[in-house]
Amino acid sequence: MNTTETRSANTSVTQAATSNAALRAPSSIDQEFVAEIVTRAMRAGASDAEAVYADGDEFEVEVRMGEVETLKESGSRALGLRVFIGQRTASTSTSDLSEEGIERLVSGAVALAAVTSEDPFVGLPEKESFGAIPGDLELFHEDVYSLPAQERIEYARRAEAAALAYDPRIANSKGGSFGASTGRKILANSRGFVGEYRTSYCSIAAQPIAQAPDGAMQRDYWYTDARSLRLLGSPEAVGQEAARRALRRLGARKVKTQRVPLVFAPEIAPSILSEVLHAVNGDAVYRNASFLAGKLGETIAAANITIVDDGTVPGRFGTKPFDGEGLPTRRTMVLERGVLQSYLLNTYTARKLNLHSTGNASRGLAGTPGIGAGNFYLEPGTETQQQILAAIPSGLYVTELLGHGGNIVTGDYSCGASGLWIENGELAYPVEEITIAGNMKEMLHNIAAIGSDLIFYGSVACPTIRIDGMTIAGE
Amino acid sequence: MPRTVPSAVPNAQSNGISSAASHPANETRATRQFFYERLGLSDRLLERCLSEALSAGGDYADLYFEYVTASSLGLDESLVKSASQGISAGCGIRVVSGERTGYAYTDDLSADRLLRAARTAAYIANGPAKQPIAGFTESVAPSLYPIAGSSVDAEVSAKLELLQRADRAARAYDARIVQVRASFADELRRILVVASDGSFAADTQPMARCNVFVIAKDGENTTRGSSGGGGRVMMNFFLTEKTPEYFAVEAARQAVLQLSAVPAPAGEMEVVLGPGWPGILLHEAVGHGLEADFNRKKTSAFAGLIGQMVASPKVTVVDNGVMPNRRGSLNVDDEGSPTQETVLIENGVLKGYLSDKLSARLMGIADTGNGRRESYQHIPMPRMTNTYMLSGEDAPEDIVRSVKRGLYAVNFGGGQVDITNGKFVFSASEAYLIEDGKITAPVKNATLIGNGPEALKYVSMVGNDLALDEGVGTCGKAGQSVPVGVGMPTIKLDKMTVGGTGN
Known part of the structure; x- marks a missing residue:
């Protein structure tokens, strides 16, 4: 034209x-x-x-x-x-x-x-x-x-x-x-x-x-x-x-089936953290449909893991003055140094579990209130992404996930992925048509490094994380 | 944003329509009457809106009126915990000028608001006003789903009885079933589409679905199972063809089976897919890549491959919008065009694309009646209806027997595709190892990944047992969800990557 x-x-x-x-x-x-x-x-x-x-x-x-x-x-x-x-x-x-x-x-x-x-x-x-x-x-x-x-x-x-x-x-x-x-x-x-x-x-x-x-x-x-x-x-x-x-995806290849450290970029790591969010949802918890049901007070992750939900931070995408039932939103410590401190609850699920609502009711126009996060994030660590990569002789830097492979009941996780291969601490070449798999119960214990780069692209945020022990399926 | 609400117990207003005979012309007339009498539309008003839409030029304009009543019931812990119903109505107005589309919608159907929306959509064009063709030609559509006897007219108590039967059957299946949730959701969607080219179509589209979700627990081991189905079916479907017991037992069976599942294998191997819902492979691997808009823009991995071999010669894939009572079927699409059966791949050769009006005009190809949209708030685009592979000649048991070491996958969760590089995934929720030609241990959930234009070249055997899914598929594209169907016979792929954790 x-x-x-x-x-x-x-x-x-x-x-x-x-x-x-x-x-x-x-x-x-x-x-x-x-x-x-x-x-x-x-x-x-x-x-x-x-x-x-x-x-x-x-x-x-x-x-x-x-x-x-x-x-x-x-x-x-x-x-x-x-x-x-x-x-x-x-x-x-x-x-x-x-x-x-x-x-x-x-x-x-x-x-x-x-x-x-x-x-x-x-x-x-x-x-x-x-x-x-x-x-x-x-x-x-x-x-x-x-x-x-x-x-x-x-x-x-x-x-x-x-x-x-x-x-x-x-x-x-x-x-x-x-x-x-x-x-x-x-x-x-x-x-x-x-x-x-x-x-x-x-x-x-x-x-x-x-x-x-x-x-x-x-x-x-x-x-x-x-x-x-x-x-x-x-x-x-x-x-x-x-x-x-x-451009950096051009020439992507498949790699062999193997077990290597995976590094999740901060734009993709929230997808992993969302599995935890679904698992602490009171609806899944009271039905025993979560791998975190019945685990309050127990150590379910490595000691470096602290996860917070905070619906009160001005300007953020997950912030609201009150939840879907009219309760003020609040800051809830979900995981503190690896120990499960709280589920996310609305009034109904709190009563079912004999707990108190955490002000996480979400209300659409139709139906009964569900549960939604405020701003749900993993506390940042101190390492830069470069430092995290530098420690890995061979591994995968994950930049995209394809599919919805999490099973909240069992914690099993399997998802299509693409990314960049890490060779001697540096990003070497693009990789595609592979899957990554593990179980959330183990993955939470195997978060071996946490970046300092916490960025709120949405209401769920997670800095760069390294997870060991997951399986890449490829050739 | 208000959307089509998951809910819908019959209200008085649906009775007038349901009394119409199942002759298609009568149904079209009844639907049109609903919009004219209840919502105050008239030929005169529609013509005024179209004139207004073309007041700044533009090649084409259409008005899409929608009125949806929806209801849902939920049984949980053997209690009827949720019951909801909702009404969503509105009009979307589209103006096309060259490759540009202007769109505006309103949920207030007063003449004033409709004309305002038309004016807003009109601004996409810039030229002297055009006149729509005077008078409308009503399209005569088949009747793929009679309205009389649809579940929206059934008593709430009859639907609750279905849920209670599902609850009892799932619990009776095995003592390890500790949680049962059952739901029944249905809707009646009335649409009226008129366009500046004189086309006029009205349709009333029922949809019903029953779902069962269970949790099984054995010591520390907890698993889930789910099943469901329906379509543009009558209430009787759930009493005679697919009963609540059928869905309940299926969900319970899956959950109990998973209690003994071993880790899925990881890596490339031979994969046998069972009949029915595993046809989601076709939806992801080829269906999306053949939607005309992606090919017009050359953003699909299938662009320019018409006439080439994209699959094994044993593979023939069609998209068929005219199957009676199927979830993906439509008498007319959301642009008012008749739906049809379209061959996508014939004996391995890529034959054609799925098109809507815009792509058909811009590409100079036929409109295949695949223009669909989620609601009046959305711009239509090419979408699938019911997509399936035709039966071959192999006996399913021979297919399994031919595999030395591989995976037999019979049930799936969802899937996803990147249409530009062709990579697609779909997640197996029920699968087994095949060892020396025999089906052995069930495996845990695993994602399968492949490359669309390549994957079907590895199809070496096609079963004689084509089956369609139970009627549960919802497809998402560019933020819009529409109901679809898939189907497939048992097939064997010589090579596919399975995303487990085992050896």
Whole structure:
């Protein structure tokens, strides 16, 4: 496509920015509206009730080979209701906020609760446990929508262009993107809790494709994301890093089946840590469906391992003022020097285990509350990644995992992987089409080194870690 | 963000539709009537929205209306612990200009909001306004899944009875079964798609699924097992064809079996895959790589390989959206186009891609009716429906007997593929060692890894026992989930890498 057309596309999109405000979800819905849903449920026969409202806007532009490919812009909103009739409970949700829609939400929930069983552990949290973290948690920044549309497109275009310009072997691309979104959540219940918070998010990403002379292709990606535009990295840095990552995969080979030390880069290590997160989830624990069930107070990992969940750190992706049941979020020591100190619990799972909620209830619109992490991380060590690699004569530096190979019940772990071979302490050549396998119970004891490079790419963060004793399956 | 909510006990509003006869034209009419009468749409309003969508030029515009009622019931520790229902409705408006797509959606279906969304989507184009074709031509679709008798119209008590039967059967299977969870989820999705090219389609799509998850415990040894199934089936399916006992016993059997599992082997070896769900191999190894969008952009490892041998001559793979009652089937796709059976690989030769309207136009190929989307909040793209390999001539027992040392894998968890380098994985949840032609010890969970354009060249035997999966597959692509089916006969791959820890 010629440049004139490109420019005209930009111009037309500028108008889209002005339209954005019009498409945003109406702000007429407030805490009073949500509390009224609770009141209506009580009037309809509920002995307790909890209503949740969520709305949000999203903007996303994808650019491919320099041209705008998709542009998406919209807003939506919906309501969820959970009712209790004695020790029975049910829930409903709807995107239809008309009087008729709300009437059906309420009457449907009350009718449905009658078919469920009495469960002595069911119910809202105790009144004294409600609350929210005070002060500004820096979760919402209006600036994610402040860019003119043309500049948003430019962000996406610049990220992709930087990747394409990085090396002649980057000849194709799955595109560059810029996205922004905001959301609002209101929670109210019949025991007097009402709370509300807003969040914002923006990101820039690039997905270039590197091609070897023999035609073999490798893709990779990189991104920057933040709750405020001010905190985003530059599109150029994103594009260049994405290109560097794709290029270093060219010429990847398979290696022999063997047992060597594995080093997980900080962008991939959170995937391993997530296995622990799933295993300390109270839902899995009370059902005996976790390899960590019944292990509180026991040493389950090497003495260098400390894992924390903290939903209170301002600005982070896992931070919230209150959890999905209206309890203030908190800092929970999950593992301290290898000893299992706490599970992550909501009210129901805490009652089942005769413990207290850790403020980790997560609430979608539908269904009963689940459990979600705040900011879940492994405490950093003191070594640099280079020092960790330097100690390994032969091993694998894992940069990508493929599949979902963890079994939380047994702790067995087996996953597709690619990465870079470590030879005499240095990264030597790319490796692919192999699997890595072990058992989490042993892997946690075999974390032989922890890096100092803790970076919160998301709400689960883990510095570079070295794990010994795992099996690579290859040729 | 509101999504299609997992829930949906029948509400009064579904009764009007269910009384429609199963003649396809009647069903289309009933669905259209639902949108017109209940949601206030009219030919006039749809035409206005399309005009607005093309007000800045653009080659094509479409409106996708969706109304989903969903419900779920959960039995846990022999108690009915969860019951939920939900409604999700909205409209997505798309404008295509060259290779550019503008998209906006709204969950408020008032004329004012619809026109606003149309205007937002329109900004992708920049030119003089165009007019949509006047009048609509209704597409006549087959009826692959009658609505009358679907589970959304069944009494809640009837569904609870299914769950209680599953609970009893799983516990009765073995004293070591210590936890049983059973769930029943169903939904009724109504769609209406109209486009500036004059096409008009309406469809009502039922979906139901029963799942059982168990934990077995023997001393310190704890294992899990799960099973489930369903599709675009009637309630009767769970009473006669696949009963709750069938799923419960299957889940319990797997969990108990795992109590005696040995570590899976590690490295390259001969692998025999059982019939049915192991067809996920095809979904990952070739299916995604043949979706037209990846090939149009040349980001797939299969790009440019049409007409070439990409598999053993024994391998023929199809994608078939027109199988009655299957989870991946659709009368029309989410662009309103009729679905069909598409040959992907014939006797080892790559034949074609799976396409939607956009890729068909830009690549000059036929639209295969594979344009799908998760909901009105999502832009459609080429997706699979039911993907399977046709039967060959080998007896399954001969296939196992031919293996000196290898793996026999009959059940899998999920899979994933990197379509650019072709590497794919899928995780075996039930597998056994094969030693000297005999199936021996069960092994622990292990991931299998291979290279898409290469893996099927190692298929040396194809069984005569094609089976389709039970109806549990959900496929994710670019953040969008859609229900799919897979299938395969027993096959032998001479070489594949098994990701265990043993020798």
